[in-house]
Amino acid sequence: MNNLKLYGFELSGHSHRASVFLSLLGLKAKIIQVDLASGEHKQADFLAKNSFGQVPVLEDNGQFIADSNAILLYLATTYDPSRQWYPESPQQQAEIQRFLSTAAGPVAFGPARARIKHVFNHELDLVQAHQVSEQILTALNAHLAKRDWLAAKHATIADVANYSYIAHAPEGGIDLNLYPNVQAWLNRFEQLPGFVAMPKTYVALQTKL
Template sequence: MIQLYGHEISGNSYKVRLMLSLLNLEYEWVRVDLMQGEHKSPEYLAMNPLGQVPLLVDGAIQLADAQAILVYLARQYGGDPWLPLEALPLAQVIRWLSIAAGEVRQGPENARLYHLFGTGTNINIERATQKANLILSQLDQHLQTHTWLEFDRPTIGDVAVFPYVALARDGKIDLDAFPNVLNWIDRVKQLPGYIPMAGL
């Protein structure tokens, strides 16, 4: 049985939960209480030295980092539709994983963290808001001519980018200015196996 260690307000935990559901995979949810510092406990650090969620356990495999877990699930259980192996299509999907870990993290994700947890996060909210609007503007322009981020179907690129973009309003980011992004969010929500999280 697959186990997923995570927290319900973590967008990175959610993207893995979403992928597991889209693949119709059974798993055990193991809640890690971030507010009580459980992710920094010796027991958890022994499994994930970075002390972050999510963490996936699949038999003898222990794998941290949401983007890495998406790659594993796609290739182990989903196949080419979710993550092709040909050089160019593979690179095109991986680019969106990089954007999720880079621009989306620095923008919508950081803005959400700031407004959920306050100034103790050491996040520059003006910079995060500026970065959020920049990546959302670029995403909106891209989605003018694309139904999904790449190809004619969803991939793990869509799953990786989706949570913190869809949760942008938690970070006081106005999504109404990005109609193509809103339409894409609705398309993701219509996928068979879609599950919501708090705020979505």
């Protein structure tokens, strides 16, 4: 019997990454919203769960797992006996790791940063975020030209890790209509049993750079 809790923030793509995977696995978890605006994530109680002061954090029977990609790996290896989401093949694991790095790299510094600039008005270089976005979305669009999923013939945590910020890229002024294969992949992901959406925020497609 698991006793799962997820500490997150509903408008965080990193948090959605963890919450949607819990749902895809059919796992019940208590979702605890962390008040980032008031700095709750920098207080001692939360820092005891994650010394980096970041969401999300997964609690499983008193054990804490921080970092969204680490949470995906933990859940996939602990609660998916079929090993669909993180296959045991070293080659497939390497391919999945490639796309976990993509999620933590160009997706984080491209679509995610552009969205953060528009939605939360953080001091970020929007031009650079759009340039990175164009590069990674063009590469992903080519990668998905003759395949349905990023790292295997079925959905894996590679797809989970990259979905949220790419799906919400229009909130950062990025036009996904330019990337039809990426759009088709997003649509396939949204048809997976157990999928739950992240709340949408202001769409800023009218921004011209």
